[in-house]
Amino acid sequence: MSQLSVRQFFKLSALFISEPLLIFPTIRATTKSIKICNNRFGNAHHKSNKANAFRHALWNVLICMHAFKKTSNKKRALLWTQKVTTLYEKVTQNEAMDEAMDLHNNEVGRRLFSQDPTLTEAAYIQLLTDKMNTATQLKHGALYKLDKNLLVYISES
Known part of the structure; x- marks a missing residue:
């Protein structure tokens, strides 16, 4: 992934300007997800x-949690999280398979939050840890067939 261009930065x-109250919760959630991982x-x-x-699923869960608290x-928390994380994936211009994987895992995190927004951070982390055991390796062109509740990955390493 390369650095953001000026155009990407402005997008x-x-x-963020459209939801100024959610800027800091989003930054805190992002920082926390990186630290945990x-x-x-x-x-x-x-x-x-x-x-x-x-990491992608946790990032979405944490943004949802922090936005929901605010x-x-x-x-609103789910929509905000979807907008932020989807736009981020689009502007960072990853390879197509990586972008598809990231968008899918972002959705897994949002679905998890949506099912029970009252869980603790530790509970979400445990659920995602469990989901790692059932994660599916992504094959080219097969994303549409995957369960939207399963984490996906490309490589074993």
Whole structure:
């Protein structure tokens, strides 16, 4: 992934300006997800593996949690998280398979939050850890066939 261009930066900035109360909760959630994954997986979560799948789902859960705390509105938290994480994936211009994997795992995290927004962070982490055991390796062109509740990854490493 390369650095954001000026145009990409402005796209993300415009989104953040639309919901200024959610900027800091989103940043806190993002920082926290990276810290948790660094502690659990080292640098492994920067590859297209199960650790990366976990990180993307956790990132979405945490943004939802932090946005929900700020807004007390589950739908708004979910919509905000979907907008932020989907736009991020689009502007960072990953390879098509990586982008598909990331978008899928982002959705897994949002679905998990949507099913029970009252869970603790530790409970979500345990659920995602369990989901790593049933994660499916993504094959080219097979994403549409996958269960939207399963984490997906590209490589074993």
